[in-house]
Amino acid sequence: MTQPDDRLVLVDGSSYLYRAFHALPALTNANGEPTGALYGVVNMLHKLLAEEPEARFAVVFDAPGKTFRDELFEQYKAHRPPMPDELRAQREPLKAIIAALGVPVLEVPGVEADDVIGTLAARASGPVLISTTDKDMAQLVDEQVTLLNTMSGTRLDPEGVREKFGVPPELIRDYLALVGDTSDNIPGVPKVGPKTAAKWLNAYGSLDALREQADEIRGKVGESLRAHLDELPLSVDLVTIRCDLALEVAPEDLVRQSPDRETLGGLYQRYGMRRFLAELQAGDAAAAADGTGASLPPNAPEVAYEVVLDDHGLAAWMERLRNADAFSIDLETNSLNYMDAEIVGVSLAVEPGQAAYLPVAHCGPGAPDQLDRDRVLDALRPLLEAEQPEKMGQNLKYDMSVLARYGIELRGVAYDSMLESYVLDSTATRHDMDSLASKYLGVEVTSYEQLCGKGVRQVPFAEIDVERAGHYAAEDADIALRLHQLLYPRLQAESGLLRVFSQLEMPLLPVLSRMERHGVRVDCDLLERQSEELAGRMAEVEQRAHEEAGEAFNLGSPKQIQEIFFERMGLPVIQRTPKGQPSTAESVLEELSARGHELPRLILEHRGLSKLKSTYTDKLPQLIHRDTGRVHTSYHQAVAATGRLSSSDPNLQNIPVRTPEGRRIRKAFVASPGHRLITADYSQVELRIMAHLSGDEGLRRAFEQGEDIHRATAAEVFAADEVNDEQRRAAKAINFGLIYGMSAWGLGRQLGIPRDEAQTYIDRYFERYPGVRAFMDRAREQAREQGYVETVFGRRLHVPEIHSRNRQRREYAERTAINAPMQGTAADVIKRAMIDVDALLNERFPESRLVMQVHDELVLEVPEAQATAVGDEVRRLMEGSDRGMVSVPLEVELGVGDDWEQAH
DNA sequence: TAAGGAACGTAC
DNA sequence: GACGTACGTTCCTTAA
Numbered sequence: 042m043t044q045p046d047d048r049l050v051l052v053d054g055s056s057y058l059y060r061a062f063h064a065l066p067a068l069t070n071a072n073g074e075p076t077g078a079l080y081g082v083v084n085m086l087h088k089l090l091a092e093e094p095e096a097r098f099a100v101v102f103d104a105p106g107k108t109f110r111d112e113l114f115e116q117y118k119a120h121r122p123p124m125p126d127e128l129r130a131q132r133e134p135l136k137a138i139i140a141a142l143g144v145p146v147l148e149v150p151g152v153e154a155d156d157v158i159g160t161l162a163a164r165a166s167g168p169v170l171i172s173t174t175d176k177d178m179a180q181l182v183d184e185q186v187t188l189l190n191t192m193s194g195t196r197l198d199p200e201g202v203r204e205k206f207g208v209p210p211e212l213i214r215d216y217l218a219l220v221g222d223t224s225d226n227i228p229g230v231p232k233v234g235p236k237t238a239a240k241w242l243n244a245y246g247s248l249d250a251l252r253e254q255a256d257e258i259r260g261k262v263g264e265s266l267r268a269h270l271d272e273l274p275l276s277v278d279l280v281t282i283r284c285d286l287a288l289e290v291a292p293e294d295l296v297r298q299s300p301d302r303e304t305l306g307g308l309y310q311r312y313g314m315r316r317f318l319a320e321l322q323a324g325d326a327a328a329a330a331d332g333t334g335a336s337l338p339p340n341a342p343e344v345a346y347e348v349v350l351d352d353h354g355l356a357a358w359m360e361r362l363r364n365a366d367a368f369s370i371d372l373e374t375n376s377l378n379y380m381d382a383e384i385v386g387v388s389l390a391v392e393p394g395q396a397a398y399l400p401v402a403h404c405g406p407g408a409p410d411q412l413d414r415d416r417v418l419d420a421l422r423p424l425l426e427a428e429q430p431e432k433m434g435q436n437l438k439y440d441m442s443v444l445a446r447y448g449i450e451l452r453g454v455a456y457d458s459m460l461e462s463y464v465l466d467s468t469a470t471r472h473d474m475d476s477l478a479s480k481y482l483g484v485e486v487t488s489y490e491q492l493c494g495k496g497v498r499q500v501p502f503a504e505i506d507v508e509r510a511g512h513y514a515a516e517d518a519d520i521a522l523r524l525h526q527l528l529y530p531r532l533q534a535e536s537g538l539l540r541v542f543s544q545l546e547m548p549l550l551p552v553l554s555r556m557e558r559h560g561v562r563v564d565c566d567l568l569e570r571q572s573e574e575l576a577g578r579m580a581e582v583e584q585r586a587h588e589e590a591g592e593a594f595n596l597g598s599p600k601q602i603q604e605i606f607f608e609r610m611g612l613p614v615i616q617r618t619p620k621g622q623p624s625t626a627e628s629v630l631e632e633l634s635a636r637g638h639e640l641p642r643l644i645l646e647h648r649g650l651s652k653l654k655s656t657y658t659d660k661l662p663q664l665i666h667r668d669t670g671r672v673h674t675s676y677h678q679a680v681a682a683t684g685r686l687s688s689s690d691p692n693l694q695n696i697p698v699r700t701p702e703g704r705r706i707r708k709a710f711v712a713s714p715g716h717r718l719i720t721a722d723y724s725q726v727e728l729r730i731m732a733h734l735s736g737d738e739g740l741r742r743a744f745e746q747g748e749d750i751h752r753a754t755a756a757e758v759f760a761a762d763e764v765n766d767e768q769r770r771a772a773k774a775i776n777f778g779l780i781y782g783m784s785a786w787g788l789g790r791q792l793g794i795p796r797d798e799a800q801t802y803i804d805r806y807f808e809r810y811p812g813v814r815a816f817m818d819r820a821r822e823q824a825r826e827q828g829y830v831e832t833v834f835g836r837r838l839h840v841p842e843i844h845s846r847n848r849q850r851r852e853y854a855e856r857t858a859i860n861a862p863m864q865g866t867a868a869d870v871i872k873r874a875m876i877d878v879d880a881l882l883n884e885r886f887p888e889s890r891l892v893m894q895v896h897d898e899l900v901l902e903v904p905e906a907q908a909t910a911v912g913d914e915v916r917r918l919m920e921g922s923d924r925g926m927v928s929v930p931l932e933v934e935l936g937v938g939d940d941w942e943q944a945h
Numbered sequence: 946t947a948a949g950g951a952a953c954g955t956a957c
Numbered sequence: 958g959a960c961g962t963a964c965g966t967t968c969c970t971t972a973a
Contacts, residue, residue: 599951600952619951620952624952625952626952627954648953648954653955656954657955685957693956694955694957695954695955695956696955696956697955697956698956699956703955895956896956896957897957898957
């Protein structure tokens with residue numbers, strides 16, 4: 042495929058789906074899902090795509106929900122029957138197929154597809170073809186805009202409109218207002234049909250002129266016109282297609298991409314579209330046979346990668362960068378750790394296939410003279426530190442952190458292909474560039490391992506031959522750019538996803554970079570003392586255990602424990618692991634210990650101590666950075682499917698807190714001298730979100746009145762005025778269980794009560810909070826219908842297994858569908874809060890810093906004198922970070938201290 | 946020797 | 958089987 046020409050094809054997806062649904066037989070696929078309309082529209086699209094292979098393209102859908110026309114006129118479309126389920130069920134699959142075909146899909150809330158099409162048509166610079174079955178669109182026709190009904194094959198240019206309606210395009214609005222539309226419930230003038238309307242408009246020239254001369258019209262029609270004169274402006278307003286929307290997408294963005302053959306094949310398969318599947322596979326085979334490669338997309342560019350070694354080349358690339366709206370950047374370094382990495386080279390790309398590599402520190406045998414690192418960085422600095430041009434890349438947090446250590450603050454970080462992929466499908470297991478290149482571009486890039494080797498044979502990047510390294514590095518920048526060009530339009534097609542990407546994930550990226558780089562102070566001596574103490578206690582326990590067992594064994598080996606317990610000592614098997622082995626998990630050991638066995642108790646104690654020592658008190662000191670004396674974690678922004686962050690090296694999100702033993706580790710997380718740590722925790726945030734999502738009045742009231750939620754739940758479930766501690770504990774377990782989609786069995790086990798008793802608690806809970814059950818049913822239903830669930834902010838989580846025939850997998854998907862909107866919305870809320878807090882600190886408290894995030898908690902390090910002021914502001918921002926989208930108040934608890942334990 | 950799975954345990 | 962999301966450690970088997 043060549044570059045798109047300036048033709049633009051806009052398809053009115055909703056109108057076709059509707060027409061196809063009524064025109065075609067009600068087919069279903071093997072699963073009984075309706076497919077008739079789907080087939081019709083896909084067939085139509087195939088034809089259209091074949092007819093217009095070079096044009097820019099978009100398929101536009103009505104967004105569900107009210108539009109401004111409903112505001113204008115409450116009767117608008119009031120008589121229209123609700124969309125049949127069989128039709129609604131075909132919408133999302135259709136959108137998925139179109140997206141997989143590489144065609145942009147647009148859906149803008151609050152307006153109709155017509156308005157989006159009108160606006161895009163008005164902004165187009167070249168010829169526009171609007172494919173629709175809706176006659177109202179005739180008002181958009183002019184010398185540049187043509188209408189096409191692909192189903193009937195009719196094309197309408199201005200002359201065609203005149204022939205068909207008897208009036209020119211510019212009078213179509215007046216015409217429609219006079220005639221009215223029963224299906225949209227637009228009144229019009231009774232007794233006036235197409236012929237009369239056309240006759241009048243031709244005689245008087247316009248509706249306004251006609252209204253002024255209304256007295257002249259004789260007969261019953263004249264009376265009818267005079268009786269409805271006042272309603273006509275409203276009718277005109279209703280039928281007028283808006284051509285001036287503020288859209289986030291422009292005609293030139295609507296570039297067709299190469300199809301995602303894998304996804305497309307899967308969809309064709311699933312919906313029984315054997316003909317399209319066969320065509321797709323035939324296309325693959327043909328491409329493979331003629332040597333162009335099945336996976337090579339038709340728009341794969343010619344690549345021209347350049348290694349820049351001199352001032353002349355640098356100047357030329359600087360010029361290209363300055364003239365670009367956006368460019369792609371990637372650093373090559375000698376370490377994966379952002380705190381240690383030294384820059385070895387810089388790659389840049391401006392257009393697909395055209396990239397440069399600027400080596401600055403290659404030192405292997407035969408390495409050529411290179412530009413000096415500081416000179417290159419100084420030359421790039423003004424561009425890197427400016428908002429414009431925009432920057433794109435893959436995992437830019439890393440590049441941003443490394444550049445910051447060279448004194449360059451990367452600004453204008455607008456697109457990260459890793460995050461684009463994550464927002465599009467957070468359930469994909471990998472978002473690394475090699476996987477994305479293969480999945481979306483059909484390109485197998487050189488891997489780092491292929492270039493540098495691995496294990497003992499690994500060669501530092503700086504010692505790789507500059508030409509080979511240059512191709513690898515330039516390719517990285519190029520691929521990131523091409524991924525962006527492919528993925529970003531897919532985000533633009535879904536306003537919720539675009540919002541999550543551009544208002545949450547991208548702005549969060551620099552915040553995380555700053556947090557990681559600043560790090561958190563850890564008291565190494567304290568941890569070492571704790572390690573010694575733990576070692577001593579472990580040795581004691583170990584010795585007693587060996588005596589008890591009558592032989593020496595490894596207390597850390599579940600296999601050896603299993604042998605001693607269940608084979609030699611004949612203890613009862615309480616539970617089995619998923620692999621069928623007798624389990625030695627904590628709950629089992631507790632049960633055996635409660636039955637009076639000493640050895641299980643000793644093993645439990647040993648496990649607890651060993652966990653603390655190896656994971657925390659031994660490990661954390663090793664991770665203290667030699668230069669900063671602090672620990673610098675990595676937050677991963679594209680890992681957790683629900684939208685949460687994760688943390689590693691070290692994982693700061695699982696530092697113990699529940700037991701006094703474990704909590705001592707938090708004492709080692711300290712503030713710098715003259716500073717304090719502030720903790721700010723969202724209180725019961727997921728339950729509050731559940732109250733919002735379910736709209737359950739009882740639950741909402743409890744939060745609005747600031748009640749102790751577990752106590753309130755206990756009062757309802759146990760019908761008690763006075764709640765005792767045991768009841769509150771049970772209610773707490775119920776509340777947490779609900780968030781995870783728990784079963785009676787699970788609750789029973791948690792509380793140590795029989796299954797049926799747990800079931801009565803759950804039944805009573807749902808009786809008292811009926812909205813919660815309805816919410817859960819809705820979540821499952823939504824997952825089944827659309828294949829995904831959403832957070833309040835519009836983040837999506839796909840749950841394809843909701844249709845699995847395997848009950849276990851299906852039920853797992855159902856629990857995910859229930860949990861993800863709550864966990865994900867909480868993640869959205871705190872991400873927004875982090876962005877707000879970071880902005881506040883940069884602006885007003887530059888000496889205060891965010892240092893940690895633990896899902897519902899932020900930790901800050903603040904100069905002593907500012908602690909109160911910063912704490913108050915942080916609370917205010919956090920409590921407002923839902924932007925009013927959560928209809929239950931959010932509450933934040935603050936703590937201040939010299940260490941993390943004290944601050945709680 | 947390295948890689949990877951299983952089992953376990955920490956957090957929210 | 959049975960309660961969602963992560964990461965890290967240890968043990969231990971398998972592959973090179």
